[in-house]
Amino acid sequence: MMKYLSPGNIISVAGGVLAFIGMTAYFTNSVNLSVPTFFYGVPILLIGLGLKTSEIPPVTLINDKSFRLNKFNRPKELTALVKDVTRWRYGIKAHLESSLEALNLWNEDNPPQLKEIEEITKEDKSGLRMHFEINDVPFEEWIGKQERLNRFFVKGLESEFIINDNKKEFDLILFY
Numbered sequence: 001m002m003k004y005l006s007p008g009n010i011i012s013v014a015g016g017v018l019a020f021i022g023m024t025a026y027f028t029n030s031v032n033l034s035v036p037t038f039f040y041g042v043p044i045l046l047i048g049l050g051l052k053t054s055e056i057p058p059v060t061l062i063n064d065k066s067f068r069l070n071k072f073n074r075p076k077e078l079t080a081l082v083k084d085v086t087r088w089r090y091g092i093k094a095h096l097e098s099s100l101e102a103l104n105l106w107n108e109d110n111p112p113q114l115k116e117i118e119e120i121t122k123e124d125k126s127g128l129r130m131h132f133e134i135n136d137v138p139f140e141e142w143i144g145k146q147e148r149l150n151r152f153f154v155k156g157l158e159s160e161f162i163i164n165d166n167k168k169e170f171d172l173i174l175f176y
Contacts, residue, residue: 006088008051015045056089062118074119075154075176078128082117103145103152110136120173125158127175134168142170149174 022038025031061082085095095114100106113133120129134142142161149159149172158175 006052006055006057008048008055008088008090010048011051012045012048015041015043015048017041019045051090054091056092056095058087058089059085059095059114060116061086062116073126074128077154078174078176081153082128085114085117099152103148105137105141105145107136112137115169122173122175125175127158127160127173130172130174132170132172134170139163139167139170142172 018037018041020041022034022036022041025034025037081096089095094100094111097106097111100112105112112135114130115133116131118129118131120127139161146159146161150157153174154176156176160173160175162171162173164170
């Protein structure tokens with residue numbers, strides 16, 4: 001249900017309804033109602049459709065309740081990162097676009113896609129697991145940037161990679 005409640009969808013529907021009411025009022029000779037609703041409805045509809053063309057849905061947060069409860073146990077930068085990728089974004093090709101560009105892990109034609117994020121505990125260490133689809137950035141480039149990933153988001157992190165069987169997806173775990 002939440003995937004249908006994007007700002008682009010809400011604005012498009014509101015504009016479409018206003019434009020429809022305006023057209024209906026025009027054809028039933030209700031001039032007082034037709035002019036404002038039609039002339040406001042069409043631009044609002046176009047703005048909503050424009051948003052839909054550049055929309056990126058939020059990343060799936062696996063354990064939302066435990067993430068909200070443990071907010072004092074993790075660095076505030078990682079909390080901000082999770083809040084950023086779990087909301088609707090507009091005008092970018094992928095989540096974490098600027099970060100991946102700064103790390104030189106970006107391909108303009110087919111960038112890596114963050115699919116899901118989860119807070120985990122492994123061997124008495126807490127961390128953030130990010131599940132990526134590799135696309136056109138080779139996994140070897142990610143491995144080569146491991147030292148920089150340890151200090152990019154927050155200083156003092158430890159990173160671990162887990163590659164999936166299909167070699168097109170992997171998990172990046174940032175331990176804090």
